[in-house]
Amino acid sequence: MANAGRVSLTSIVGETVAEVAPARRRGLGRGGPALLKQVPLFANLSAHHLRKLASRCEVVRYPANRTVVRQEARGDSFFVIADGAAVVKRGTRTVGRLGVGDFFGEMALLDGRPRSASVVATEPLVTVRLMRSEFTKAIDDNPAIARGIMAELAARVRRLEAAPGH
Numbered sequence: 001m002a003n004a005g006r007v008s009l010t011s012i013v014g015e016t017v018a019e020v021a022p023a024r025r026r027g028l029g030r031g032g033p034a035l036l037k038q039v040p041l042f043a044n045l046s047a048h049h050l051r052k053l054a055s056r057c058e059v060v061r062y063p064a065n066r067t068v069v070r071q072e073a074r075g076d077s078f079f080v081i082a083d084g085a086a087v088v089k090r091g092t093r094t095v096g097r098l099g100v101g102d103f104f105g106e107m108a109l110l111d112g113r114p115r116s117a118s119v120v121a122t123e124p125l126v127t128v129r130l131m132r133s134e135f136t137k138a139i140d141d142n143p144a145i146a147r148g149i150m151a152e153l154a155a156r157v158r159r160l161e162a163a164p165g166h
Helices: 011-012 032-037 047-055 106-111 132-141 143-162
Strands: 024-026 058-062 066-067 078-084 086-088 093-099 103-106 118-121 127-129
Touching: 011 066, 032 047, 047 132, 047 143, 066 078, 078 093, 078 106, 078 132, 132 143
Parallel strands: none
Antiparallel strands: 024 058, 058 127, 066 118, 078 103, 078 127, 086 093, 086 118
């Protein structure tokens, strides 16, 4: 979970929170690649590949108090918060707060393992969601996406190994 910041996310999805029930809209439009570029996992991808991923995303809204992902549930999607706020919970304990530009579920794209925490909307929430199945199709169609992601993961491992005390 990290802050993607810098780009006006509400302008990317072109909507504000107005509905109570979750609603979906496929694709992110012109600002989508800029949004995804700010996610560290996708930082090494070309503009072309970012457009491919953005076209496979969808805008999903959640009302306040709705659980977006549940701890121990299978991880099948990644989210960026475009509007609203949420809390991260492990069991009944709040372990973090998320707002505009924050993202969660990136590891679910890679391994599909159970969620390590729940995320609950504390106010109406607009998210950009990328399903693991769509991510997998994008990689199958564009293997360079996988290479870019692997390069970023390798860079993270190298930074950790070079950190003091390691």
